[in-house]
Amino acid sequence: xxxxxxxxxxxxxxxxxxxxxxxxxxxxxxxxxxxxxxxxxxxxxxxxxxxxxxxxxxxxxxxxxxxxxxxxxxxxxxxxxxxxxxxxxxxxxxxxxxxxxxxxxxxxxxxxxxxxxxxxxxxxxxxxxxxxxxxxxxxxxxxxxxxxxxxxxxxxxxxxxxxxxxxxxxxxxxxxxxxxxxxxxxxxxxxxxxxxxxxxxxxxxxxxxxxxxxxxxxxxxxxxxxxxxxxxxxxxxxxxxxxxxxxxxxxxxxxxxxxxxxxxxxxxxxxxxxxxx
Amino acid sequence: xxxxxxxxxxxxxxxxxxxxxxxxxxxxxxxxxxxxxxxxxxxxxxxxxxxxxxxxxxxxxxxxxxxxxxxxxxxxxxxxxxxxxxxxxxxxxxxxxxxxxxxxxxxxxxxxxxxxxxxxxxxxxxxxxxxxxxxxxxxxxxxxxxxxxxxxxxxxxxxxxxxxxxxxxxxxxxxxxxxxxxxxxxxxxxxxxxxxxxxxxxxxxxxxxxxxxxxxxxxxxxxxxxxxxxxxxxxxxxxxxxxxxxxxxxxxxxxxxxxxxxxxxxxxxxxxxxxxxxxxxxxxxxxxxxxxxxxxxxxxxxxxxxxxxxxxxxxxx
Numbered sequence: 035x036x037x038x039x040x041x042x043x044x045x046x047x048x049x050x051x052x053x054x055x056x057x058x059x060x061x062x063x064x065x066x067x068x069x070x071x072x073x074x075x076x077x078x079x080x081x082x083x084x085x086x087x088x089x090x091x092x093x094x095x096x097x098x099x100x101x102x103x104x105x106x107x108x109x110x111x112x113x114x115x116x117x118x119x120x121x122x123x124x125x126x127x128x129x130x131x132x133x134x135x136x137x138x139x140x141x142x143x144x145x146x147x148x149x150x151x152x153x154x155x156x157x158x159x160x161x162x163x164x165x166x167x168x169x170x171x172x173x174x175x176x177x178x179x180x181x182x183x184x185x186x187x188x189x190x191x192x193x194x195x196x197x198x199x200x201x202x203x204x205x206x207x208x209x210x211x212x213x214x215x216x217x218x219x220x221x222x223x224x225x226x227x228x229x230x231x232x233x234x235x236x237x238x239x240x241x242x243x244x245x246x247x248x249x250x251x252x253x254x255x256x257x258x259x260x261x262x263x264x265x266x267x268x269x270x271x272x273x274x275x276x277x278x279x280x281x282x283x284x285x286x287x288x289x290x291x292x293x294x295x296x297x298x299x300x301x302x303x304x305x306x307x308x309x310x311x
Numbered sequence: 312x313x314x315x316x317x318x319x320x321x322x323x324x325x326x327x328x329x330x331x332x333x334x335x336x337x338x339x340x341x342x343x344x345x346x347x348x349x350x351x352x353x354x355x356x357x358x359x360x361x362x363x364x365x366x367x368x369x370x371x372x373x374x375x376x377x378x379x380x381x382x383x384x385x386x387x388x389x390x391x392x393x394x395x396x397x398x399x400x401x402x403x404x405x406x407x408x409x410x411x412x413x414x415x416x417x418x419x420x421x422x423x424x425x426x427x428x429x430x431x432x433x434x435x436x437x438x439x440x441x442x443x444x445x446x447x448x449x450x451x452x453x454x455x456x457x458x459x460x461x462x463x464x465x466x467x468x469x470x471x472x473x474x475x476x477x478x479x480x481x482x483x484x485x486x487x488x489x490x491x492x493x494x495x496x497x498x499x500x501x502x503x504x505x506x507x508x509x510x511x512x513x514x515x516x517x518x519x520x521x522x523x524x525x526x527x528x529x530x531x532x533x534x535x536x537x538x539x540x541x542x543x544x545x546x547x548x549x550x551x552x553x554x555x556x557x558x559x560x561x562x563x564x565x566x567x568x569x570x571x572x573x574x575x576x577x578x579x580x581x582x583x584x585x586x587x588x589x590x591x592x593x594x595x596x597x598x599x600x601x602x603x604x605x606x607x608x609x610x611x612x613x614x615x616x617x618x619x620x621x622x623x624x625x626x627x628x
Contacts, residue, residue, distance in 0.1 A: 051431040057423065058437040064497070065443055067467065068455050080465045124353060127346030137343050143351065145614050150358040151554050152610040156579040157599030160586050161364035184357035187350060216346060245448050247561040248579075252587065262450040266565070269454065276458050276465075283451035294446040295439055305502065305551075306509035306544060 071280035079276040094281035103285060106264035111289070113175055113260060114243040117182035121190045121239050122232060124183070129194035130220060134206055144195070147188035155185075155248055166253055175258045181249050186239040193238065193304060197231025198224065234304030237297050244290040261286040362603065368596035375590035388597035397573050398598060401581040402605075404488060408577055409557045412495045413549055419496070420503025420548070427504070428511040438508075445501035453565040456494040457483065461566075487567045487575035494562050499555070503548050510544030511537070543620040550613050557606070578602050 059066075071079050073090040132140050162181070163172070171177040201224060209223040225232070250260045259267070268282055294301060369388055373381040392398055427438055444452065460468050461482040469479055482490045514537065522532045560579045563569055569576035569584065576584075582602070586595035 047429075047431070050426070050429070054426040054431065054437060055433065057426065058440045061423075061497075061500075062440045062443055063467075064452075064455055064460055065447065067459055068451075071459065082465055082470070084465070084467060084470055124350040128350035131343060131345075131347035135343050135346075137347060138340065141618060143347065145618070146351075147354065148614060148617065149607070149610055150354055152606050152613070153358060153362060154558055154579060154582075154599070154602050154606060156558070156560070156582045157365055157596075157603045158358070158361035159583070160368060160592055160596055160599070161361040165361065165364070180357060184354060187354055191350060241446065245450075247448075247450050247564075248558075251564075252583075262448055262561075265448070265450045265454065269565075274454075274458055279454060279458065283448065283455060287447035287451050290448075291443060291446045294442065298439065298442065301442065302505050302509045302512075305505050306547065 068280045071277055072284045074277045076277045094277045097278055098282045106259050106261050110260040113178040114240055117179045117243050118236050118239040120183040121186045125190035125194050128191050129198050133195045133198035147191050151188045173255045173257045177253055182243040190235045193235045197228045234300040237300050238304045365596045365599050368592050369600045371593045373592040388593045392597050400573050401576045401578050405577040412492055412556050413552045416496045416499040417503045419500045421507050423504045424507035442501045449561040452498050453562045457566045483567055484571050491562050491575050506544050506548040510541040514540050546620045
């Protein structure tokens with residue numbers, strides 16, 4: 035290989051890197067613009083051409099907090115955390131029964147779990163509305179906890195099962211020979227090994243619960259509303275104030291954004307359902 | 312090649328296929344099923360029971376704004392739904408939205424994943440940037456696109472296109488479905504990208520190097536080695552993406568309200584409107600049942616694909 039070819043190859047690589055960066059920045063530009071707008075005064079938000087130079091202010095972020103954002107944030111945090119814990123408590127034993135101690139009819143059970151994800155949620159919303167009204171669960175955080183648990187459980191079972199299948203068989207056999215019962219097997223032998231898989235599953239559940247819109251908009255209001263409900267109430271009551279809307283959107287998304295950034299590798303593993311060997 | 316591909320999955324099938332509790336009789340099978348039951352019972356109670364109630368409602372004429380109107384009409388609602396041309400439009404929109412969004416976000420995601428599957432300065436930062444649209448609230452994303460991107464006067468899209476001679480386009484009323492799809496694609500591309508990236512990173516380096524030694528070009532290597540290895544990841548991406556995108560609601564609710572007219576109404580939004588704005592419980596329930604029936608037909612094929620991709624065998628036999 036001549037020096038010239040190497041130089042050309044290096045130049046080509048540099049070009050691809052440049053293109054990659056450019057594409058990435060363009061792709062997230064709407065988000066970058068949201069962050070910028072969140073620090074603008076309303077007058078700087080609506081301009082033609084768009085204004086890039088302005089004096090940043092925290093007024094909008096403070097305004098969002100003043101408008102009662104915190105209770106919605108608390109509801110989102112509660113429903114997300116509690117439903118994720120429930121999902122893990124239900125999914126871990128189920129995945130164990132579907133992988134390590136595979137019960138008869140495993141494919142049917144797995145198929146059933148996945149098929150529930152394919153039922154359009156809208157087809158059940160009316161009964162859910164009526165049932166939660168009769169149980170006095172309308173506008174109550176627990177109805178969301180129950181529904182988010184059911185919403186994420188099938189995916190969690192599938193994911194956990196994939197992770198369980200990766201367990202070295204020797205470890206399980208050794209524990210079985212030692213006469214370990216189900217609880218000991220799960221909590222002392224299996225869980226430590228598949229902990230990263232559990233983290234990945236939990237992360238996916240957190241993202242889907244935090245961003246869920248349909249149930250929370252239809253089944254909750256002022257009392258149990260989550261952050262998407264706050265965003266909707268925000269536009270209907272005041273019209274669209276771009277800077278404040280951007281600030282609200284930023285604050286509403288920030289918690290799950292930070293969690294997702296920190297746990298990126300888990301995200302990849304989780305989404306591929308442990309298919310990564 | 313084939314042996315490399317089926318290696319890990321064959322191992323997985325073996326673990327499943329092992330008769331773990333074959334030592335016991337019928338009682339032991341139930342003991343083995345025990346850990347599964349809580350999840351199964353909970354899922355049935357929360358997802359199947361409401362659906363059965365939906366079926367029950369779908370046989371009734373029941374409008375919440377007309378008290379005392381509730382009575383059984385059996386199949387009447389279904390006949391009305393089939394005669395409803397708006398329902399058909401919503402169905403067509405749902406198909407277009409789902410197919411286009413899944414395919415485009417998969418292709419863009421594949422492209423981005425290929426760009427990311429090399430080492431270069433700032434790779435971690437670029438990946439972080441690219442996954443972020445998946446992490447923000449879809450509701451926030453929808454509002455963001457509606458305002459800062461698509462606004463006819465102050466929107467960035469028209470600002471960027473202006474030098475190319477485009478006038479002030481009101482994207483949401485002139486191209487409502489396409490605008491919604493742009494936002495949905497933007498939201499789901501990172502998801503597709505992450506899945507493809509996982510697939511790319513699971514490729515064996517030796518095989519790729521061997522192909523290079525054999526003189527296979529980039530494109531040739533991609534088509535004959537990378538793509539086949541990616542197939543189960545691509546199938547998973549299509550399946551999961553379709554499940555979520557077919558239920559799209561946030562973007563339509565917040566960006567176009569299904570309009571203008573019903574130009575951007577999909578089935579979830581149409582049923583929602585009939586239920587919560589028209590208060591027509593019977594009609595919207597019938598629509599829900601029809602949608603479920605259609606979905607199940609499509610899902611049966613999808614599930615078969617899924618089982619092939621994951622090599623799932625029956626553990627008990």
